[in-house]
Amino acid sequence: MRKLCLALAFGLTPLAVAAQDVPAKPGNNLAEAFGAREAVRQISLSPDGTKAAIIQPTKGHGSALMIGDMVNGGELKTILTSSGNPDKLGDCHWSTDTRLICRISITSDVDGERLGFSRIVAIDADGKNLKMLSARTSDRALGLMQNGGSLIDWGARGDGSALMTRLFVPEVSTGTHIAESQSGLGVELIDTRSLSRKQIEPARESAVDYISDGRGNVRIIGLQPKTGTGYDSGKIIYSYRTADSRAWKPLTTVTVVAGQTAGFVPYAVDPALNVVYGFENQTGHTALYSIALDGSLTKKLVLSRADVDIDDLVEVGRQNRVVGATFVTDRREAEFFDPALKTLRAALGKALPGKIITFIDASADESKLLLFAYSDVDPGRYYLFDKKTRSMAEVLASRPGLDGLKLATVKPVTYQAADGTNIPAYLTLPAGSDGKNLPAIVMPHGGPGARDEWGFDWLSQYFAARGYAVIQPNFRGSTGYGDAWYEKNGFQSWRTSIGDVNDAGRWLVKSGVADPKKLAIVGWSYGGYAALQSSVLDPDLFKAIVAIAPVTDLDTLRNEARNFTNFPQVDALIGHGPWVAEGSPARNAGKIKAPVLLFHGDIDTNVRIGESRLMADKIKSAGGKVELVEFKGLDHQLDDDTARAQMLGKADAFLRSAMGL
Incomplete structure (x- = not known):
């Protein structure tokens, strides 16, 4: 077993990495049980499926990265650990049956500046x-290489090689002939064992995206020009290659203004059909299209709905073969294009009734499939x-610490806003309760460009x-x-x-679910912003406010992005x-x-902790009651079992005190 010291890999000052060899286990109380992180942070299947x-x-x-034998079973073997302070182990995938590639x-x-x-x-x-x-950078580099690259093709040759993007950083050339002169994002073919590398695509200053066909061929490139001041423009220009040429041809142009995207956004290439799948707005909703990459640019509508957006692809196998697409009505649903998988999905639905089933990974020949199935109470x-x-x-349960606990069912509901608009929502009632005259919480989601879905949510289930x-x-x-809803x-x-958030609270009271004297609001990120701003709009509605990593001042949020290339998009x-x-x-x-x-991690780069500190100072100056809990060394997600348990327990005690429970 190897302990990973990321600082050494980065060429920074060595840091001690403290790590455990076994997964953390939740304690007996509810805050610890629900605050425990998922037992499976990420999982992948070896090419041979064993x-x-x-x-x-x-x-x-x-x-910890652990290896499990899918044939003979037995205990998991830990091969790599990261402390989370400061190094974090991200996703890991199989390059061959015996070698893995991981992101740190x-x-x-x-x-x-926190980067x-x-x-x-x-x-x-x-x-x-x-x-x-x-790629390593030297002390002659003229800039920082923040992006260590992305794997865009897991099976470039099927022998342990991979296509990987590389950010080229130019170097000072005084006194040497070997300094790096390229600048921008390119693509290399890398042997994951010998570490030999061959440049496949030259570095381009404005390159932001490369899409492979899963067979080792880069077919799509996205270029985002800079403004005169060095910021990203709000435009990405995509080009493509035909299967028999290296020449780039125009494909599409995408613009992003105030969080809304216009134009066809390519996502995945199907080499067999010689098309690229992507999403584009159709009469106010996002639809899935395909465009032929044979020179004709024939565009076809693949899937659309008049009520909701088509928002994701279903991909399977090492080549990320596109087999369907998903959308969310009351629950997430999938439309399969692959007849065999459509039939299999229907059979699996009968074997696991009431569950939403997703394909996670597959063996190289797709004879073995790794699945994830969940519901509101699972x-x-x-x-x-x-x-x-x-x-x-x-194989494994996502949250074994909750086994044996009776979880609350989640019901899709609709309520009327003040202007008569019907607002969709999800209502979770305590298991075994009659659903009447309860202490209640309105919980707006983060984003704001996001939405809630039906399923298990550890925060709402805890409460x-x-x-x-x-x-x-x-x-x-949301x-x-x-577009009209956004x-x-x-x-x-x-x-x-x-x-609309406040009207959710009023509906809880009007419907008899909530005791009006025991109504609170809890939110994270934009949800924390909404929790605070809700009382600005109606100071008497909620009796207590919990805001986790909240935005508290819009100009401050704007200024936090000023030194980054995406500032124009945040500004807009x-x-x-x-x-x-x-x-x-x-x-x-x-x-x-x-x-x-208030709760906030002190290394949050999504919303800086200064926003919570500002909010606490302003409330105190105005004579209000406020407490700020800061978590040292944690980011926006508060990705720590102990911290989450502390947050849940303290929030519950605060709400009970404020509402006289």
Whole structure:
């Protein structure tokens, strides 16, 4: 077993890496049980289908890469660990039956700015021969190589090689003839064992995307020009290659304004059909299209709906073969294009009734499929299905610490906003309750460009287990319901979005679910923003506010992006107008009557901790009640078992005290 010190791989000052060799296990109390991270952070199947690589959590916020024998069973063997402080083990996939490729990330302070870095490493299945695949930079580099590359083709030659993007950073050439002169993103063919590398695509300054066909051929390139000030433009220009040529031909141009995308966005190439699949707006909703890559650019509508967006592809196998697409109505649904898998999915649905089933991975010949099945009352379980024997076996449970606990059912509901608009939402009632006169929580989702879905949610399930009714509204400003529902986004159209959130609370009271004196609001990220801003709009509605990693001032959020190349997109998302001041809770803290509890990680790069500190200061200055809990060394997700358990327990105690429970 190898312990990974990412700092050494980055060429930084060596740091001690403390790690555990066994997964963390939740304790007996509910906060620990629900706060425990998933037992399977990520899983992949070896090409021959005999082994699984599983990333599991370890004590605190560390992770371990473990190998399991899918044929003979037995205990998992740990081959690599990361402490989570500062190195984080991301996803791992099989290069061959005996070698894996993994992504590692780290966050570090550089010249007063907190920046994220990534690197790609390869390791044998027995934990030996750990090597870094990302190109190394020297002390002559004229810039930082934050992006360590992305794997775009797992089966370039089928012998342990892979196509990988590389960010080329030019170097000072004084006194040497071997300094790097290229700049921008290119593609290399890398042997994951010998580490030999061959450049396949030259570095291009404006390149942001390369898409392979799964057979080792780069067929799509996306170029995003810079503005005169060095920022990213809001335009990505895509080109393609025909199967028999290296010449680039125009494909499509995509623009992004205030969080909304216009144009065909390519996602995956099907080499057999010689088409690229992608998403584009059709009469106000996102639809799935294909475009022929034979020179004709024949465009076909593959799947669309008039009520919701088509939002994802179903891909299977080592070549990420496109076999279907998904969308969300009350629940996530899939439309399969592959007849055999469509039939199999129907059979699996009968074997696992009431579950949403997704394909996670497959053996090289697709005879063995790794599946994940979940529901509202089942956090999910991984299964291995063998097509040849028509047998299925459970591999691992996602949250074994919750086994034996009766979880709360989640019901899709609709309520009316003040203007008469029907707002979709999910209602979770405590198991065994009559659903009447309960302490209740409105829980708006993050984003704002996101939405809630039916299924298991550890945050809402915890509060339901503690006796609260929980409603999760997909307020206007959420994605998935088309352009008209998204409006100008949840910041510029905050009055509509927050109005819908507040109307969820009023509906809980009107329907008799909630005791009006025991109504609270809890949110994370944009949801935390919504929790705070809800009381700016209606100070008397909620009796307690819990905001986790919240946005609190829109200009501060804008300024946090000023030194990054995507600043124009963030600037346009927030916009300029009276809503910036009116829609910033920190500037309206005097209107908030309810007590406030804030949680924030001090290395959060999504929303800086300064926003919670500002909010706490403003509430105190206005004479309000507020407490800020800071988690040292944690980011936006608070990805730590102990921290999450502490947060849940403290939030529950705070709500009970504030509402007199």
